[in-house]
Amino acid sequence: MRREYDFSKGTKNPYVSKLPKQQVTIRLDSETILYYKQMAQRTGIPYQTIINLYLTDCMKKSRMLEFSFPEPSK
Known part of the structure; x- marks a missing residue:
């Protein structure tokens, strides 16, 4: 290993x-983690990368989450 390297070029x-x-x-x-880890095993892509790709896709398509809270039981 050299003492110094020339990175000028x-x-x-x-x-x-x-x-x-x-x-x-x-x-x-x-x-949720298990789901993405299983997908990672099938695809060979790290599960964190898959989650990032999914979130990026949602962002680019301006997807809005649809959810509702369950009615409280009486």
Whole structure:
């Protein structure tokens, strides 16, 4: 290994064209994690990448979550 390297003729990484990913903490149901981990095994894509791809797709298509709270039992 050299003591010094010459990077004067180096080029930027062409694959870093978008913002780097940001690490976040998110709480997911164990069933949800299992679902994406199983999908990861089938596809060979890491489950965190699959979740990111899904969320990105929702964002690009401006999908809105439809949900309702269950009626409280009396």
